[in-house]
Amino acid sequence: MYLTQGLHRAAQQTPDAEMTACSGRRRTCAEVRDRVARLAGGLRSLGVSAGDRVAMLALNSDRYHEYLLAVPWADAVLNPVNTRWSPSEIVYSLRDSVTTVLLVDDAFVPMLPVLLELYPELRTVVHAGDGPVPDDAIGYEELIAGSPAVPDARRGGDALAGLFYTGGTTGYPKGVMLSHANLATSSLGLVASGQAFRPGARLLHTAPMFHLADLATWGAVLALGGSHVFLPGFDPVTVLATIERERITDCLLVPVMIQQLADSGAVYDLSSLRNVLYGASPIPRTVLERAMRAFPNADFVQAYGMTELAPVVTVLSPSDHRDPALLRSAGRAAAHTELRIAGDVPPGTVGEIQVRGGHVMLGYWDKPAETAAVLHDRWMHTGDAGYLDESGYLFIVDRLKDMIVSGGENVYSSEVENAIALHPAVASCAVIGVPDDEWGERVHAVVVLQDGVSLGHDELRAHVKTLIAGYKAPRSTDFVESLPVSGTGKVLKRDLRAAHWEGQTRQVN
Numbered sequence: 213m214y215l216t217q218g219l220h221r222a223a224q225q226t227p228d229a230e231m232t233a234c235s236g237r238r239r240t241c242a243e244v245r246d247r248v249a250r251l252a253g254g255l256r257s258l259g260v261s262a263g264d265r266v267a268m269l270a271l272n273s274d275r276y277h278e279y280l281l282a283v284p285w286a287d288a289v290l291n292p293v294n295t296r297w298s299p300s301e302i303v304y305s306l307r308d309s310v311t312t313v314l315l316v317d318d319a320f321v322p323m324l325p326v327l328l329e330l331y332p333e334l335r336t337v338v339h340a341g342d343g344p345v346p347d348d349a350i351g352y353e354e355l356i357a358g359s360p361a362v363p364d365a366r367r368g369g370d371a372l373a374g375l376f377y378t379g380g381t382t383g384y385p386k387g388v389m390l391s392h393a394n395l396a397t398s399s400l401g402l403v404a405s406g407q408a409f410r411p412g413a414r415l416l417h418t419a420p421m422f423h424l425a426d427l428a429t430w431g432a433v434l435a436l437g438g439s440h441v442f443l444p445g446f447d448p449v450t451v452l453a454t455i456e457r458e459r460i461t462d463c464l465l466v467p468v469m470i471q472q473l474a475d476s477g478a479v480y481d482l483s484s485l486r487n488v489l490y491g492a493s494p495i496p497r498t499v500l501e502r503a504m505r506a507f508p509n510a511d512f513v514q515a516y517g518m519t520e521l522a523p524v525v526t527v528l529s530p531s532d533h534r535d536p537a538l539l540r541s542a543g544r545a546a547a548h549t550e551l552r553i554a555g556d557v558p559p560g561t562v563g564e565i566q567v568r569g570g571h572v573m574l575g576y577w578d579k580p581a582e583t584a585a586v587l588h589d590r591w592m593h594t595g596d597a598g599y600l601d602e603s604g605y606l607f608i609v610d611r612l613k614d615m616i617v618s619g620g621e622n623v624y625s626s627e628v629e630n631a632i633a634l635h636p637a638v639a640s641c642a643v644i645g646v647p648d649d650e651w652g653e654r655v656h657a658v659v660v661l662q663d664g665v666s667l668g669h670d671e672l673r674a675h676v677k678t679l680i681a682g683y684k685a686p687r688s689t690d691f692v693e694s695l696p697v698s699g700t701g702k703v704l705k706r707d708l709r710a711a712h713w714e715g716q717t718r719q720v721n
Contacts, residue, residue: 214392250356264288266289273340280421394570402546468620553566563598568590616655625643635675638672640695
């Protein structure tokens with residue numbers, strides 16, 4: 213399998229069918245195929261060769277869709293950039309991956325001077341926006357118009373498809389290497405599970421397209437010959453109006469988005485919506501009940517996964533959502549997944565969740581030790597703790613790695629702690645995840661101050677946001693006299709979490 217396969221099939225079978233809709237632009241399958249072939253030709257003319265990494269820093273759009281197809285068409289490797297990162301985090305990923313070509317849209321043009329100053333090796337910038345083309349950048353539409361269509365390299369199989377950077381336990385992102393086979397296996401496994409997407413699906417992209425969750429749904433609908441509607445980001449009323457206007461059938465959301473849609477009070481015709489796929493955390497029963505009333509024709513499907521698994525592991529079906537006993541479950545193994553608890557223990561026994569299948573990553577880019585630590589005999593050691601019941605339903609109870617999932621984004625505690633520790637008023641600190649009705653979990657800091665100084669939560673949060681992405685900054689802070697430590701001096705985070713998670717059946721959301 214290769215990422216461009218669905219485009220070839222759609223252009224052959226339904227050339228005049230609409231494939232993309234974005235900001236008033238509507239393009240057929242045949243038009244998209246021609247543009248992708250020309251964009252690939254343009255990338256080749258810019259010196260992109262086999263295996264080179266090409267990055268994109270942009271909000272959702274039809275051009276993002278074309279980028280995802282044109283880069284492998286040109287025999288190169290995708291490097292979608294997290295739009296919520298700080299400039300220093302973006303530069304780290306570009307330098308680590310030796311990326312020298314970047315596509316950027318209007319939203320991130322103001323960041324270009326800083327990126328070029330911090331990373332002068334960035335030799336080529338393509339402006340994939342609608343505004344004026346910045347100095348020293350190449351216009352996206354001009355590049356397509358002036359480039360010949362080139363044959364598809366049909367880069368596929370076990371060849372590297374993309375680098376997808378995820379937070380690191382050391383505070384530095386790791387580039388997850390995923391092959392074409394990895395991505396295709398996960399997308400088609402989601403389809404084969406029979407719980408979401410059908411031929412003719414019309415998918416709304418409002419969750420960020422750099423994220424593997426959106427990419428899996430994109431790949432599934434591409435394989436089915438469906439169409440894609442793009443919004444630059446999430447706004448409840450805009451999403452509801454778009455569902456009505458575009459007759460959307462499927463969308464990917466995180467629980468906080470579902471809650472905002474259910475509570476918006478806006479009245480639209482949502483009868484076209486068939487499936488709401490969500491992930492990152494289970495959905496509270498009260499929110500689910502409001503959402504089911506708001507979307508009476510839609511089924512709800514939960515998927516659990518991780519970037520290293522391209523990303524789908526388990527699926528909680530629509531019928532499962534109607535069983536209160538299963539609402540805290542992450543579902544059962546998807547069609548492409550082999551799932552076990554370490555040691556093949558009896559049902560109900562908690563242990564590390566391990567996964568095997570064609571979607572398991574190739575490894576971490578240029579990090580053989582980190583790769584060896586999590587891949588054993590092609591089993592991915594997830595770092596999540598859970599148990600399987602007698603029917604194979606997975607229940608996640610804790611994380612073995614020090615990570616927080618807030619609003620669908622992974623946050624490593626060590627990275628936030630490193631940023632907090634750079635404030636001169638901080639003597640020591642610890643960061644934990646605590647339950648939050650809106651975000652699932654929120655980043656919570658516990659801070660010991662230097663003697664004789666004062667510091668408030670707002671000032672601390674502002675400091676952290678100058679160093680790392682804003683979504684990683686603490687949303688709440690406790691200032692304490694000391695941190696609980698073990699005999700070896702290690703901070704006892706379980707003691708810090710205890711008061712916040714008391715009475716909960718699991719230690720994660």
